Amino acid sequence: MHSEELVFGSSDNLEVLSILRLEDQLIVSVQSRSKGCPCPACLVFSSKLHSYYLRKLKDLPAFDNKVSLRLRAKKWRCFNAECPRRIFAERFQHFFKPYKRTTDRLREKLLNTALLLGGRPAERLCRTLNVSVSSSSLIRIIQQQSVFAPSFVDAIGIDDSRIQERY
Ligand SMILES: [Zn+2]
Known part of the structure; x- marks a missing residue:
């Protein structure tokens, strides 16, 4: 190999x-x-x-x-x-994004670990696995994930219907 x-x-x-x-x-x-x-x-x-x-x-x-x-x-x-x-x-x-200091595969594992455990417990687990990362870096990885807005509206609130009545 x-x-x-x-x-x-x-x-x-x-x-x-x-x-x-x-x-x-x-x-x-x-x-x-x-x-x-x-x-x-x-x-x-x-x-x-x-x-x-x-x-x-x-x-x-x-x-x-x-x-x-x-x-x-x-x-x-x-x-x-x-x-x-x-x-x-x-x-x-694959593997490398511009300006990033971690590989894609490491960042994905850090994201999943942070989502499962939260910042400080994930930091402690990563330390036992020989990955040096701070809890604030783990939180930042979560925050960098893009959130997609829904492409359609399936419910209208009361305020929305009042606005529609005026027009
Ligand atoms: Zn060019």
């Missing part, structure tokens, strides 16, 4: 460069295999590499160790003359 399959479940888009163990932490260095990326502003595909940059993300614990990912991400140039963006960071369909 390739290390990509072990870490990500497939070896299609991400390449594991190295895995180091430091005390109670595994440091997994990865980079994408993408040959280009659509610009987030104009959606025109670019394959002109500008540079690399390093992102550090927490991931789910493994083998009783904390896991930290070192993602070597790419920046691409946008050559669309009508686009305001000249350079943009690589976007990932």
Whole structure:
């Protein structure tokens, strides 16, 4: 089994460069295999590499160790003359969201744990599972979830009917 399959479940888009163990932490260095990326502003595909940059993300614990990912991400140039963006960071369909410091799969587990237990009990449970997270961060993860408004009204209150009578 390739290390990509072990870490990500497939070896299609991400390449594991190295895995180091430091005390109670595994440091997994990865980079994408993408040959280009659509610009987030104009959606025109670019394959002109500008540079690399390093992102550090927490991931789910493994083998009783904390896991930290070192993602070597790419920046691409946008050559669309009508686009305001000249350079943009690589976007990932899975695992990594822009500006986030945790992987999608860790954030999902933290959200479920926080919803089940609440902030402080979830923080204590996470500590026993080798995930360092504060209760305030767990509450923030809950608050960042989008809430969808109902698309139709199935009940009208008294105040609503008075408003309708006036018009
Ligand atoms: Zn663009």
